[in-house]
Amino acid sequence: MNRFNWQRTGALSATLLMTMGACQPLNIAQAKSQPPTKIKGCNAESLLLPAHQDVEALRQLYEQYLGRTPVEIELGLSRSEFAQSLAQLAASLERLPKDQPLRATDAALLERLQRDYAAELRQVDQPRNEGNRRFGFSPQRPRPTSLPPALSGAQPAPANETAAPPQLSRDSGGRTKSMAPPASIAAPVPEPRFQGKDRLHLPGTFNTEDYQRINENPFFLPQRTPLSTFSIDVDTASYSNVRRFIRQGQLPPKDAVRLEELINYFDYDYASPQGDQPFSVSTEVATAPWNSTHKLVHIGLKGRELEQEQPSNLVFLIDVSGSMKRPNKLALVKKSLCLLVHQLKPQDRVSLVVYAGRAGIVLPSTPGTEKAKIMQAIDRLEAGGSTAGAAGIKLAYEMAERHFLKNGNNRVILATDGDFNVGQSSDAELERLIEQKRDRNVFLTVLGYGTGNYKDNKMELLADKGNGNYAYIDTLLEAQKVLVNDLRGTLFTIAKDVKIQVEFNPQKVQAYRLIGYENRLLRDQDFNDDQKDAGEIGSGHTITALYEVIPTGVNSEVELPNIDPLKFQKPTASNNSSDLMNLKLRYKPPTGNKSQLISTAIADGNRSIQSATDNLKFSAAVAMYGMILRNSDYKGEATFTQVLALAEQAKGKDPQGYRTAFMQLVERSQTLQQARTDETKAQLAP
Numbered sequence: 001m002n003r004f005n006w007q008r009t010g011a012l013s014a015t016l017l018m019t020m021g022a023c024q025p026l027n028i029a030q031a032k033s034q035p036p037t038k039i040k041g042c043n044a045e046s047l048l049l050p051a052h053q054d055v056e057a058l059r060q061l062y063e064q065y066l067g068r069t070p071v072e073i074e075l076g077l078s079r080s081e082f083a084q085s086l087a088q089l090a091a092s093l094e095r096l097p098k099d100q101p102l103r104a105t106d107a108a109l110l111e112r113l114q115r116d117y118a119a120e121l122r123q124v125d126q127p128r129n130e131g132n133r134r135f136g137f138s139p140q141r142p143r144p145t146s147l148p149p150a151l152s153g154a155q156p157a158p159a160n161e162t163a164a165p166p167q168l169s170r171d172s173g174g175r176t177k178s179m180a181p182p183a184s185i186a187a188p189v190p191e192p193r194f195q196g197k198d199r200l201h202l203p204g205t206f207n208t209e210d211y212q213r214i215n216e217n218p219f220f221l222p223q224r225t226p227l228s229t230f231s232i233d234v235d236t237a238s239y240s241n242v243r244r245f246i247r248q249g250q251l252p253p254k255d256a257v258r259l260e261e262l263i264n265y266f267d268y269d270y271a272s273p274q275g276d277q278p279f280s281v282s283t284e285v286a287t288a289p290w291n292s293t294h295k296l297v298h299i300g301l302k303g304r305e306l307e308q309e310q311p312s313n314l315v316f317l318i319d320v321s322g323s324m325k326r327p328n329k330l331a332l333v334k335k336s337l338c339l340l341v342h343q344l345k346p347q348d349r350v351s352l353v354v355y356a357g358r359a360g361i362v363l364p365s366t367p368g369t370e371k372a373k374i375m376q377a378i379d380r381l382e383a384g385g386s387t388a389g390a391a392g393i394k395l396a397y398e399m400a401e402r403h404f405l406k407n408g409n410n411r412v413i414l415a416t417d418g419d420f421n422v423g424q425s426s427d428a429e430l431e432r433l434i435e436q437k438r439d440r441n442v443f444l445t446v447l448g449y450g451t452g453n454y455k456d457n458k459m460e461l462l463a464d465k466g467n468g469n470y471a472y473i474d475t476l477l478e479a480q481k482v483l484v485n486d487l488r489g490t491l492f493t494i495a496k497d498v499k500i501q502v503e504f505n506p507q508k509v510q511a512y513r514l515i516g517y518e519n520r521l522l523r524d525q526d527f528n529d530d531q532k533d534a535g536e537i538g539s540g541h542t543i544t545a546l547y548e549v550i551p552t553g554v555n556s557e558v559e560l561p562n563i564d565p566l567k568f569q570k571p572t573a574s575n576n577s578s579d580l581m582n583l584k585l586r587y588k589p590p591t592g593n594k595s596q597l598i599s600t601a602i603a604d605g606n607r608s609i610q611s612a613t614d615n616l617k618f619s620a621a622v623a624m625y626g627m628i629l630r631n632s633d634y635k636g637e638a639t640f641t642q643v644l645a646l647a648e649q650a651k652g653k654d655p656q657g658y659r660t661a662f663m664q665l666v667e668r669s670q671t672l673q674q675a676r677t678d679e680t681k682a683q684l685a686p
Contacts, residue, residue, distance in 0.1 A: 076476025083120030211255040212457040219511040222504035231534035237472035239265035259516030259626040270302035278495040285605035286612035290636035297547040303537040311347035311408040317396040319416035321356040321387035329450040336479035344368030355392025356385030418455030444468040489538035495587040515546040580604040618650035640670035
């Protein structure tokens, strides 16, 4: 157990957190084997990712002696922020009893960090006292007690741009100065650091997070329901959001767990597309690992890699309302977008729109050659005010259309916690607005941030309607994955309105169910309707779908639909086919309006899960993990131990460490589940 444990309210959370304290700190975004990484931020400072060796060292010192990790360390820091956290640690250690000194190795580690960050520490406020002299700090001049206005020093928007109401003037030297910044970009009141309860959301604390209810797909009988139709999904938000809950010491709510987003968080080794097709199709059948009498059908798509990237017209739409003040919100948004700015090509253009009480243009369309100007505009943003989200979305689309690139990628990138509470904010109104712009080939990417008032359901809806993708950014490492490592797939669409329809052979299939995709189900007739919106595939993206099949003649323990025999209908004849099912896909080119069809048969198979490919085994392991978290009625014999064993077999080369990090997440989830079980037993004991 940690040397110093802190008190928490709520019996269950206290038990879980104390149990977690005994565990090695979880690297929530990437495997610890990943080399330390430095990247540049908006102010050209090195940003230290959570996997950086110095951040790991600081985290371990906090956990060992204070029993907690500040949220800033979990997110990723600049060097100056690292120095502030280091100074906080040193000040706290000085208050420890003198008879409880630091271990020699920890004292040496602390001294090494102080030497390496001496320049930054000199900028940190520390009162003159003996403790500071002991730990090597000297008194510094005080910092300002208020923050500068968000637009201080910014250039006014050109006359042809719809800018925010004039709030800037020129001084006698011709320099821009802020008069009275609008509420949407006003400086916030400085808040205390390390908001523990906001970070952990213990029982009884204020929490208005919102998730759409998921009614898990049941089994269907192919004689009565021969077709299964759905839209593909490239979102990954659910995985990183689930990881955030686990990191905070609690199992996620079941409606936060969308199985298809957990599965599709990972890339798979599918064959590249051949010929003119924009994506390849791979299929495989093996035994379901959670029920040995059932079969698992694996369907994988891989998008074509673009040989030449299109120029991009990007509009960053940033929520700067009061709810975005927390360190895991606007501060992380700014760092995230600066990662993207570093990837810009000279032919790209960026605009910056903000919204709070009202919307305004902070940066007119600016070429990718002016990265410093773009990052300075991002770096000046501060939070405050209410949330006129719809006004911001409307203005962002206006900017995207004003600078539309005919042969380019035109996209709005919305960064928010999703808490729209002023103005045109009903789902129906926002849907219609975004659908209109989607039809004009301006797409929407949604990046979710924060906790407490997080509106997952609204952000998923916006991304789906905007022909875009939806990711949840819980750390700077996740921002690097989405906006650097996966940038091509995130921004460059190679096929849109991709639909899948499967017909099952009743002579081979007693019953079937689609695993996940509950929010993406379509009517059978929607498959041939080119007016019906569906999902998109980006450059190099992989998409995975799984079906669980009960073969004919199997006496399964799963309760199947009880339907009376039909009087006038006969089961559909299968012409004695040996195929298990027939797979059809429809897609459109990124700017096209007429769909194209791909069709392929999937043969039956008796392959065991142990002899399956790594693609099937790892996706099955992730699916099992999600079913356990959801306490699915169909999880069968699935356990966290079984998930770990199967994932270990299928880990492969894992160059980015994501699969190794998944196994760490499963281990942490297992610890939490055991703690919850023990707590329940203790409460029931006489």
